[in-house]
Amino acid sequence: MHNLPFYFNNLMTYQTWRTKKLDAYPLSSEQLFTPIHDPENPSAAELAQLQSICRQHNLALYRFMQGDVRSKRHVHRLGQKVGLFRLDNNLCADEDSLTSLHVTSHVGQHDYIPYTNKQLSWHTDGYYNLPEAQINGMVLHCAQHALEGGMSWLMDHEIAYILLRDANPDYIHALMHPNAFTIPANILNGEIIRPAQSGPVFSITPSSHLHMRYSARQRNVQWRDDPLTLEAADFLLNLWQQDSPYKIGYTLQAGEGLLCNNVLHCRTAFKDSDDPAQQRLLYRGRYFDRVL
Numbered sequence: 001m002h003n004l005p006f007y008f009n010n011l012m013t014y015q016t017w018r019t020k021k022l023d024a025y026p027l028s029s030e031q032l033f034t035p036i037h038d039p040e041n042p043s044a045a046e047l048a049q050l051q052s053i054c055r056q057h058n059l060a061l062y063r064f065m066q067g068d069v070r071s072k073r074h075v076h077r078l079g080q081k082v083g084l085f086r087l088d089n090n091l092c093a094d095e096d097s098l099t100s101l102h103v104t105s106h107v108g109q110h111d112y113i114p115y116t117n118k119q120l121s122w123h124t125d126g127y128y129n130l131p132e133a134q135i136n137g138m139v140l141h142c143a144q145h146a147l148e149g150g151m152s153w154l155m156d157h158e159i160a161y162i163l164l165r166d167a168n169p170d171y172i173h174a175l176m177h178p179n180a181f182t183i184p185a186n187i188l189n190g191e192i193i194r195p196a197q198s199g200p201v202f203s204i205t206p207s208s209h210l211h212m213r214y215s216a217r218q219r220n221v222q223w224r225d226d227p228l229t230l231e232a233a234d235f236l237l238n239l240w241q242q243d244s245p246y247k248i249g250y251t252l253q254a255g256e257g258l259l260c261n262n263v264l265h266c267r268t269a270f271k272d273s274d275d276p277a278q279q280r281l282l283y284r285g286r287y288f289d290r291v292l
Contacts, residue, residue, distance in 0.1 A: 004208055006161075008169065018162050024056065029250040032061040039067045039074035047081050050259060054082075054291045058156045059260035061250065069255035070143040072098055075283050082259065083292030084137045087285055088126060091193065101282040103272060117146075117280075120267040122240050124157065125286050127213040128183040128197050134211060135262050137287035142252035146280035149270030151251040157212035157263050159246045161202060163239065164232060171232035175201035180229055181213065182222040201232075209290060214264065216240055240266070252282070261290050 003010055005017035034050045036042050053060040067074060075098060079085075087097035092112065094100055103117050113120050126135030140152070164171045174180060179198045186194040203211050215221055216237060223233045252258065258265075272279040 004204065006202075006204055006210055008172075021156075021158060021162060026245040027057070027248060029061060029248055032057065032059065032248070033063055034060060035063050035065050036078070037065045039064045039071070039078070042078060042081055051082055051292060054259060054261065058158060059154055059248075059258060059263045060291075062257050062259060064255040064257075070281070072096060072283055075139055075141045075257070075285065078257075078259070079137075079139050079285055079287065084139065084285065084287040084289050086288040088129070088133065088135060088288060090126070090286060097285070099284045099286075101284055102280055114284075117149075117270050117272060119269045122153075122155075122214070122216040122236075122264055122266040124212050124214050124262050124264055125284075126262070127181075127215050128186070128194060129213075130197065131199055133288065134205075134213065135286045135288065136205065136209075136211065136290040138260050138262050139257060139283075139285040139287075140252070140260075141257035141283040141285075142254055143281040143283060144278060145251065145253050146270035147273040147278070149251075149268050150280055151249055151268045152258065153266045153268075154248045154250070154258070154260075155244075155246055155264040157214075158210055160212065160236070160239070160264055161210060163246070164235060167235055168228075168231070170228050171235065172202060174224075174226060174228035175232050176203065177224060177226075177229065180224050182224075183215070184220060184222060205290075207290070209261070212262075212264070216266075259291060 003013055005014040032053055034046055034053065036046050050060050050062060062078070064074065089097040090099065092099055101114050104115050125138055129135060161172065178200055181201050182196060182198040185192050185196045199213060201212060201214055205211050223229055270280060
């Protein structure tokens with residue numbers, strides 16, 4: 001475990017790992033795609049390709065070539081085939097623990113941006129979860145794309161780690177502090193739905209992988225009152241405003257999806273069709289597992 005690149009005393013290991021990560025860029029969205037010819041029974045070669053891409057970049061894209069693009073069964077099946085079994089049944093999830101993301105409003109939803117057509121800022125999923133319930137894997141499947149907009153922007157969180165460490169290695173120490181990043185309590189109609197949750201931004205999982213919990217939203221984040229922590233938070237905010245070869249933009253089409261180890265992502269605003277059957281619908285699965 002102590003030969004990981006994330007340990008500062010392993011500079012040679014880090015430099016080798018860093019070079020390999022950065023040399024893969026620029027990276028087009030098509031390089032991340034794996035076609036799945038039969039969603040009912042993905043082939044061993046298709047699954048191996050998906051997993052290989054995800055191991056290298058922490059994210060991969062897939063495209064169902066036939067079948068019902070609205071089938072949640074296909075999404076469950078694909079997740080399980082790559083090691084994603086333990087779904088987080090979050091507040092707004094459907095009965096099967098996948099969450100249907102579309103413009104809607106219902107009791108308990110509060111003012112959550114994913115259920116509007118507004119821009120969604122950079123984040124990783126489940127950043128407000130308890131330490132023992134961190135989200136390590138995610139599937140985002142498009143059942144119907146929007147009339148206009150709704151582009152996803154993606155960045156491997158390991159790339160964000162490298163950029164921060166290149167700027168100032170002390171930023172990493174600050175962001176690994178156990179109280180670096182606090183999400184205030186979620187209160188609805190005077191009732192505490194979820195208590196305030198503090199924790200690090202970067203941590204190393206028991207399986208020796210780098211994990212990141214982050215949100216660029218300013219009004220629901222409390223950063224540790226420490227100069228280096230605040231500088232690191234500003235560095236990330238500035239990063240989202242800049243062009244970068246490490247950001248990958250793509251608008252998912254019906255039947256396509258993202259499979260990832262909970263990388264950084266955001267979404268542009270979108271415009272829906274007037275036809276309810278043609279309005280944007282995505283299924284999101286949050287998992288306690290990583291892609292194998």
